[in-house]
Amino acid sequence: MTKKAAPAGPWTDEEELECVSVLPESPDVATVCFQAPSGRPFAFEAGQFITLELPVPGGPLYRTYTISSPPSRPLSLTVTIKAQPDSIGTRWIVDNMRPGMKVKATGPAGRFTSAAFPAKKHLFISAGSGITPMMSMTGEIYDRGRDCDIVFVNCARRPSEIIFKRRLEHMATRIDGLDLKWVVEENDAYSPWTGYQGRFNQLMLGLMAPDYLEREVFCCGPEPFMQAVREALAGLGFDMDHYHQESFGAPQQPVAGLIEELMPDDDLPAEDTMAEILFDITGVTQSVPQTETVLAAARTAGIAIPSGCTFGVCGTCKVKKTAGDVHMVHNGGITEEEIEEGYILACCSNPMGKVTIDA
Known part of the structure; x- marks a missing residue:
């Protein structure tokens, strides 16, 4: 057969x-x-x-x-x-x-990928389920079968909650250069812990990776954790061009006045100015203030546009704009090529005047 x-x-x-x-x-x-x-x-x-x-x-x-x-x-x-x-x-x-x-x-x-920032030496820092992209990156390097230089740091509440611990430890016995560092906040009952304990800090960083200045750093976890990592690295003189992070939490608020400095006031959505959105496939027209997003207008009109994160990261709400202009401030969920082809992210696009959407 x-x-x-x-x-x-x-x-x-x-x-x-x-x-x-x-x-x-x-x-x-x-x-x-x-x-x-x-x-x-x-x-x-x-x-x-x-x-x-x-x-x-x-x-x-x-x-x-x-x-x-x-x-x-x-x-x-x-x-x-x-x-x-x-x-x-x-x-x-x-x-x-x-x-x-x-x-x-x-x-x-997504753009949080080691393929976009090739390096000989890596420092992966994660907390909780933020370990998942680091596992993918480490697994790819491991599968090449060559020696590597990875300092892999993961923080968890207690040892029993470290995801992939046994799998990573097995990988570290089969390849040279995978250095695992676990940090926990508290012990498991009746189970001794001899590793790092407490919250990740500059002292731990210096002990775990003395050559951190030479490494490409990838970080993933809750926003307060990533902020602490950023501050620790910046305080030690790290070149933040070599720092990369991923998060599906809402992005931090921009510095006051930053957007206004980058864009003229006339180009920003105005609450007292109305816009009109034609959803071309359904034939529905919705009048909304410019400060309303295309996604919110669609929901009000009973039109289903799939959405995930709702702040411009995941790209789930990508739709095509066939006419008109929008003001879009995204967080990496759409490429420049897609924007040139007319696509927008409905969750973070505000209509400016009359807009036609392929939905």
Whole structure:
């Protein structure tokens, strides 16, 4: 019998993803492995993310997750997720996702990737589930089979909550140059801990990576954690051009007056000026103040535009603008090429006058 060849070309988001396994990692944390039913391989860069359309009660919910598997293993794609007490989508995955289920997805996307900043020496710093892009980057380097120079720092509340700990320790026994550093806030009961304890600080950084000035730094975790890392590095004279971070939390507020300095007042959306949006496919026209986003106007008009992060990172709400102008301040969820082709992110685009949207 002749074996049927897999379709040519990589997976695209026109095809659903099929869950093939769900692996518990630690309390409320699971790794979900997906494959393409067609057998197509996945093409992405280490550190990128994917947006899943989740069939939660009340309608589809869009959530963005970093890919934790390396691109060097393209026949499957994994996301490692942590269900917070107030999470909806992630809690649904942990409680309901089973092998054989299929979900729609968009992506991969994102610019937080080691491929964009090649270096001989890396410093990966993460906290909690922020370890996922670091796992993808480290896994790709590991799969090359060559010696490396990675200082891998992960911070967790307690040792039992360190995600991927055993897997990374196994990898470190098979390749030279993977230096693992764990930091915890407190011990597990009846379990001695001999590693770092407390909150990540400058002293720890100097002990973990004395040559940090020579390294390309990637950081991911809650915003207060990343702020502490930034301040620690800047205070030690680190060249912040070699610092890169990823977060799906709302971005920090810009410095007062910065936007006004960069853009004339006449170009900024005005609350007392009305705009008009024509949603071309549905034929609906919506009049809104310029300070209203295209996404908010669509929701008011009953038009469904998929959205995830709602502040311009994930790219889920990307739609095509066929006429008119918008004021868009995004956070990396769209490329310059896409903007030139007429695409916008509905969540962070304000209509300026009459605008036509392909929705």
